[in-house]
Amino acid sequence: MDIFLTRLISGMTAGSVYAMIALALVVVFRSSATINFAQGEFALFTTYVSWWLTQHGWNIWLTLVPALGLGFVMCAVAERFLIRPVRKRDETAVLIVALALFTGLNGLAGWIWGSDDKVYPRLVPIGDDSFLALGGARLYYDSIFVVLSLVLVVGALSLVLNKTGLGLQMRAVATNPESASLCGIKVGRIFMISWGLAGVIGSLAAAILVPVLPPGQLGLPGMFHMLIFGTVAALLGGLDSVKGAVVGGLSLGVGLAMINGYGSFFGGSISLTVALVVIVVVLGLKPNGLFGSRRLERV
Amino acid sequence: MTTVQSPTPTPTPERPARPAARSGPRVVVRGSGAHRAAQAVVLVLLAAVVIWGGSLDPFGQGQLTRAAIFALAIMGLNFTTGYVGLLSVGHSAFLGLGAYTTGILVVNYNQTAISTIPWAMLVCFLVGLLVGIPALRIRGLYLAMVTLALGVAFPEVVARLDGLTGGAEGMTIRRTLLRPPDWSGFTLGEKDAWLYWLTIVLLVVTFVVVRNVISSRYGLAMHAVRQDEVAASASGINVAAIKLVSFGVSGAITGLAGSLFAMYIGSLFAEGSFTVLAGITLLIGLVLGGERTLAGPIIGGLAVVLIPYYTSGIGQGQASAVLFAVVLIAVIFLAPEGVAGGVARLARRWVVVVDKRPESIGRGR
Amino acid sequence: MSALLEARGLSAGYGQAHVLHGVDLTIEPGQVVVVLGANGAGKTTLMRSLAGLLPYDGELRVDGETVGAVRPDQMVARGVSLVPQGRGTLTALSVTDNLRTGAVGRRDASGVQEDIDRWFTTFPRLAERRHQVAGTLSGGEQQMLAIARALMSRPRLLLCDEISLGLAPVIVQGLFETIRGINEEMGTALLLVEQNAALAMGIASYVYLLEVGRVVQSGAAESFAQSDSIRRVYLGY
Incomplete structure (x- = not known):
């Protein structure tokens, strides 16, 4: 029982992170109907900036301000000047630009800060006794913090989408960019803002996940698997659905924790293979995902 | 939209492509003496480069071998991603599959290295067909995600099958197992030169085969499927067969490159050489060199090998x-x-x- | 005194396919103009160009001022609003949100709410379904919503592309009465593209006849309706 609880907790923790990355992808997909494969590397870059500032004596919480701001600016600028000009051509061109950003940002981070792993401080410091005993399992405070952050992000995003004028415009563009433009919406501006918001969410997710998930340090290859899991989570939930991203992320996190925990006969971790199976099954059976309404493929 | 008849679509916003209005371009008729002569000059130049490569020091030659292997792998990618428009991010899996097929047959089953090439190609062809199945229903970014997942999962699967592949430890092919065949006239000490020439020959053969396929009816059908599936199927093209077979052939060509790569590198680490990052590298090479061009993969192969080195x-x-x-x-x-x-x-x-x-x-x- | 909207030598198309070839067209404030033409004459292309959805060659002026960028939101800001063919409602949004979206360019929150109430009065069936998602409405209701949404920006010119398409005659009749009322009460100019020429001519004061991308004839509606050939081809009597 306590082993089950322990796995459930670690699954929820990882799942919350996947869900946050999935949210970033969903926000982009809702506006420009594409997957930003460079989302993880944008986040990686801003997390390096945050780490670099802590090396200069900044408080870790304080570094989030410029880091998240940079995430917004970088993604918005990338959308405006790199993605939008090639959008009309075809999706291959968009994908290639995203892959270029992917390699470029990763390389740039390595160029500036070196390829050795960095110790990134925890946002919530924990000691040996910073946990709640829960039926024999240990619920560490940082797990609570990760889940709470997800709740906060989802809450804020839902609030923006459903209660503000900007959100109304974002929902209109998500439904049909052309009709939205006929309503007088500056669609390009909404694209930029959406990408920027995704950049903020992604940067926040990265800052939270680096100390919590293995390997626990900030390294160049760190975000790639997170992006894969985030993508699978978003696809599972439905690429245009906020609710889907959350459900997809949490079920993926818990599912992987259980499979890797109990499925020891597989001999070690098979997370990525499971991700492959999930992608193929979702695409085969329910291409819209669990809660999505729009397919990735544009006819 | 460009029309199906033109294999190299040139997006010209205003006037049709033939720049007859300008005084400049010289018109050469295909198959004429001048055209033949130009072709001959290019061939001689290429031959000179290849022979020069054969006389290089071992390291330089090794780099050229590596570039040629990547050119082959990108040629395979070009076959489906370029000509048929089925985006694949995970061709690293075919590279790895070809490499491990050769590695396993040589190490565990005592086959000679060169005899494993057809097997590597066959295995990759079959897996390519399998991967092509999702492509029947989906394309674009969706397909990219399936192939991404394939590329991501491959190293993990290799690590799981450690009885066969050496798992995470990797697999080492002893140098003596890679001895050039007796009929080749190369000795064990000349293994690298042998591999260089073998790779060049296979690259040329593949180049010619791809060139002929692309200009055949089959190639025309591939173009048609890329540009408009509905119109293609309405013209009597079996779209499903084109997609499946081209994915298979694409896998086989990249698998061939993988097989050569195994001989080149001698020790296989799935986590090192065959991650999805390698698949992205292949795609970068293709786009950089030029999709749907014959020379593109060769330029791409040189770029992805030489640029990081220099x-x-x-x-x-x-x-x-x-x-x-x-x-x-x-x-x-x-x-x-x-x-x-x-x-x-x-x-x-x-x-x-x-x-x-x-x-x-x-x-x- | 300049015209509300003036097109000079308007040419447009899709890639290599040129559809419009130098169309001239003028709409005065408050005027009701109808464009007639067979399928493929370029009517929808014309409407999409005027709404800023399609790039064009030639000149487009609103209130005598040349329109620079080809952008729908700028045309809306200048007071030109399109009801596109095939409705173009925001299907995933509620009816109320559709109307609110139509008013994104406006700053007067209370005026927006007044207008929403006003269109709910005009179209009671929309009021009944105000919380429903637009995609679940019937074709006629979606068309009402599309018109109301376009009016939410308080346009001075409403472009209507085939609003009768696929709707029952009784509903079409109602829609035309509504837009005529809007024209009379609010002075909103109308540019109608219609298959149902008889109905459109009934409320129009000026007619353009479009054939393969060119204006071949234009004139006051009365004189048009009297022309035998026009009557035979477009009005069917």
Whole structure:
């Protein structure tokens, strides 16, 4: 029982992170109907900036301000000047630009800060006794913090989408960019803002996940698997659905924790293979995902 | 939209492609003496480069071998991603599959290295067919995700099957097992030179085969499927068969490259050589060299091997990644048809090759 | 005194396919103009160009001022609003949100709410379904919503592309009465593209006849309706 609880907790923790990355992808997909494969590397870059500032004596919480701001600016600028000009051509061109950003940002981070792993401080410091005993399992405070952050992000995003004028415009563009433009919406501006918001969410997710998930340090290859899991989570939930991203992320996190925990006969971790199976099954059976309404493929 | 008849679509906003209005370009008729002579010059130049490569020091030759292997792998990718438009990010899996097929057959089953090539190609062809199945229903980014997952899962699967593959420890092919066959005349000490020539020969053969396929009816059907599946199937093209077979053939070509790669590198680490990052590298090479061009994969192969080597001293070894990004974006914005296509376009300002019969279906480039 | 909207030598198309070839067209404030033409004459292309959805060659002026960028939001800001063919409602949004979206360019929150109430009065069936998602409405209701949404920006010119398409005659009749009322009460100019020429001519004061991308004839509606050939081809009597 306590082993089950322990796995459930670690699954929820990882799942919350996947869900946050999935949210970033969903926000982009809702506006420009594409997957930003460079989302993880944008986040990686801003997390390096945050780490670099802590090396200069900044408080870790304080570094989030410029880091998240940079995430917004970088993604918005990338959308405006790199993605939008090639959008009309075809999706291959968009994908290639995203892959270029992917390699470029990763390389740039390595160029500036070196390829050795960095110790990134925890946002919530924990000691040996910073946990709640829960039926024999240990619920560490940082797990609570990760889940709470997800709740906060989802809450804020839902609030923006459903209660503000900007959100109304974002929902209109998500439904049909052309009709939205006929309503007088500056669609390009909404694209930029959406990408920027995704950049903020992604940067926040990265800052939270680096100390919590293995390997626990900030390294160049760190975000790639997170992006894969985030993508699978978003696809599972439905690429245009906020609710889907959350459900997809949490079920993926818990599912992987259980499979890797109990499925020891597989001999070690098979997370990525499971991700492959999930992608193929979702695409085969329910291409819209669990809660999505729009397919990735544009006819 | 470009029409199906034109294998090299040149997006010209205003006027049709033939720049007859300008005084500049010389018109050369395909198959004429001048055209033949030009072709001969190019062939001689290429032969000279190849022979020069054969006389290089072992390290330089090794780099050329590596570039040729990547050119082959990219050629395979071009076959499906370029010509049929089925985007694949995970071709690293085929590279790895070919490499491990050769590795396993040589190490565990005592086969000679060269005899494993057909098996590597066959295995990759079959897996390619399998991967092609999702492509029947989906395309674009969706397909990219399936292939991404394939590329991501491959190293993990290899690690799981450790009885066969050596798992995470990797697999080492002893040098003596890679002895050149007796009939080749190469000794064990000349293994690297043997591999160089073997790779060049296979690259040339594949090049010729791909060239002929692309200009055949089958190639025309591939173009048609890329541009408009509905119209293609309405014209009597079996779209499903085209997609499946081209994915299979694509896998087989990249698998061939993988097999050669195993012989080249001698020790296989799935986590090192065959991650999805390698798949992305192949895609970068293709786009940079030029999709749907014959020379593109060769340029791409040279680029993805030589650029990282020559820039390894700059920017803590990360300069090549940044450079690739910049070049890639420049290519997408300035020359969407890649370096090969861009050069061809520039060349058309000076020389235009036309078919003898203007009404014939265009096979030229 | 300049015209509300003036097109001079308007040419447009899709890639290599040129559809419009130098169309001249003028709409005065408050005027009701109808464009007639067979399928493929370029009517929808014309409407899409005027709404800023399609790039064009030639000149487009609103209130005598040349329109620079080809952008729908700028045309809306200048007071030109399109009801596109095939409705173009925001299907995933509620009816109320559709109307609110139509008013994104406006700053007067209370005026927006007044207008929403006003269109709910005009179209009671929309009021009943105000919380429903637009995609679940019937074709007629979606068309009402599309018109109301376009009016939410308080346009001075409403472009209507085939609003009768696929709707029952009784509903079409109602829609035309509504837009005529809007024209009379609010002075909103109308540019109608219609298959149902008889109905459109009934409320129009000026007619353009479009054939393969060119204006071949234009004139006051009365004189048009009297022309035998026009009557035979477009009015069917």
